[in-house]
Amino acid sequence: MPFSHRHNPTHGPSSDGPAVRVSPRYLAGDDGLLADRVTAALTGAGWSHRTTRHSTPRLHSFDQLRGADWLQGAPELFLDDSVVVWTLFARRHVEGLPVWTAHFTLHTPHEPVVAFATALATTPDVVRGTESGRAALEPLAEADWAPDPTDAGNTFWAPRLQACVSHRALPPEIHDGNPLPDLPGYLAYAEVADLAPRQWVAAFSPSTPPDLVRAFTECLADPSPVERTTVPADAEGYLFYT
Template sequence: MTHATTAAARIPVSPRYLAGSDGGGEAAFALLTGPRWHKRQDEWGNYHAFGDQGRLHIGLIPGYCEMVEPIGLWHIEARHECGAPTVWRAAMSEHTPPEIIAAFTTALGADAEVGGDRPAYLSSTGHPDTVWRLLTEAGWRVSVSGFAIRAMAPDLLAEVTHTPPRHGPAFEQAREEAWQVEVRAGDEGEALWWAEFHSATPAHLIAAFTTALASPEPLWRTQNALPPQVRCLINGV
């Protein structure tokens, strides 16, 4: 087999969070179908899915936009009605595996299908403990430090942190993006990818994302699509 053929062959990547992006976002949009969803591409090359009468927005935004906060390639927002202020938002960076994002958007789409005046994606459904229980069952180590709860992957390369906003003298230190997910190739350097979720994001949606994050099922990539700094860390490469 030639080197070119080897580089183009698809291989299973485990742990899956080291796979990075496959260069597309189709997986995250694939199940957002039916009359409740409208998809379009704008003149800047950004791709959008609007759902449930404009109450949901999922955006793949390659170009930097100063009106978007927090900064990231992926943006997901929920509102009580079209044009209203956001109830919660989420953002993911460029190399976030779209298959993991798809777990979140699939759960979001299921909520939208149920519909109603108070859909599950606008309710405080589930409890944060659900997230920690699922990660513990997957072999992650959960610890508490001050107001924060953290779960570390067995290889210490991925972590999930929850720091809920709190009132009082330390309120100015609280973050609205209470849920943080970060994946690294080691102790030094920038994160391979990250995700942030607003404190009002329903726990069952966070659980969908973290369940996909910690799943033992590999993701399939070509070797030349893998981040160079993680190739030595991936089983089977």
């Protein structure tokens, strides 16, 4: 499916009170916890806080070669008209540009973002090369996501076609340290119906290590229910409650 710009859906509570368990998680939203859960995962891994010259919070590893910027207060990038709120990256030198970048818009379910952030914080080498590949898509095939018949091996669709992950060309705003042009990266998103506004979008530049992206896709495709006190308003009729 071509990448297009659309308006972000309105998210609202489905209920007040105790949390409920819902699936699939790719339609469950972030429950307003995307900032807190990712921050907790990274600080739990020993990362520190500082404020950038743009007055945005940055979490960084001890050697400052891995980082994460929370950008909701100072949006810099939009995917499908939805603001990117987390940008994670790795670099080879403290003063160097990122080797790769990963971006997550508002309302991305926090579980797969936490899985990616945890992999970033704990994997020994996250700038070992500039290769990309399809290994990150294997968890989707194992979870019975359907390969796109027009893009076999590169694009997988969730049951009911409400989420997609594709190894493909990315928008030019997604920066990467590989000097070769037009390399594919990964794009993931969810929408309740074809041509409906996308709930969230995630993009991983071409040099993002496939095993880190795999941590994201494996968690995204996990059929286990997740706890929510609120869910996206447009997904209420498509969620299963347990």
